Amino acid sequence: MLFEYAVEPQAIGSSWQTFLYLIEKFGFDRGRLISRLPGKWEKKVIQAAKEAGVPDVRMASIIERLRNAKLAVVDSGRPYDSERSWIDNALTEHHRAPFHAIIAQQNPGGNAAVLPVADLDEHQPLMAVSQDRAVSREADSIAGALSGFLRLSTRILFVDPFFDPYNARYKNTLRACLSVVKTDNPGAACEIHYRYHNNKPSNSELEREAAKLFNGVIPEGLEISVYCWRQKNGGADFHARYLLTERGGVGIDAGFSAEGGHQTTDMHLMSVVLSQARLTAFARDATDFELVEPVLEIRSDGSVRRI
Secondary structure, rough: EEEEEEEOHHHHHOOOOHHHHHHOOOOOOOOEEEEEOOOOOOHHHHHHHHHHHOOOHHHHHHHHHHHHHHOOOHHHHHHHHHOOOOHHHHHHHHHHHHEEEEEOOOOOOOOOOEEHHOOOOOOOOOOOOOOOOEEEEEEHHHHHHHHHHHHHOOEEEOOOOOOOOOOOOHHHHHHOOOHHHHHHOOOOOOEEEEEOOOOOOOOHHHHHHHHHHHOOOOOOOOOOOOOEEOOOOOOOOOOEEEEOOOOOOOOOOOOOOOOEEEEEEEEEEEEEHHHHHHHHOOOOOOOOEEEEEEEEEEEOOOOOEEE
């Protein structure tokens, strides 16, 4: 659901109007991300804007927007050769690991992946990305749709009131998602948040059976924290399912259960305001719901500790 673009600093910094038009097209809530190419991309944009004669008052706004660009600009570890031009680096990287598109000042080679900034229109096929989609309810399909958030976030919450660690369909999806985290983002903190029910085993029971239940689910070197929440009488309803991160979130209509390819679930990118509000609601000291202790940290070897 997230698409990575290479955006030439000289192109986006060519004028205040161009900068404003482009920067507002990107973000985790928009489905488009700017690759940090080169590593000092933001500084290069500021330099380009100064060279283009952008007035000081507009420069201050550009600098402020770039300071908050963590919701649009991502570092995916792409190499950059400072001895070569930006467009040559972008095309080399596109050949190795394709961008969704490259936005540049010019397209001298006529490459179909390059969009000249002067001709840019968000209705062009390479810019017209969907913010929602139907996803097959298979573990790998769900993980694939969420992979951008799994690879690029530092805190990842699997929020599903019906999450059931005794059910293989939930564990299959969790396994697939954690495999992405292990490969591309092993430092991320992962959490499960589910709803208390009288017929569900308690976290204390889960604590005793964790080694068996999560065997082969959590990759080596990772751990996952498990939170159980009880709705308050007259309080907020815990029904919706999400993947939530500090970058943004995805609403998942049918949740994380991998029911099979004969079914789909609707997913949609959440606005920044809504995703952060939901993230706050599942902070340990939040009061929207009642936390049912203990909170468990389960490691890949099946060992458990209360946190």
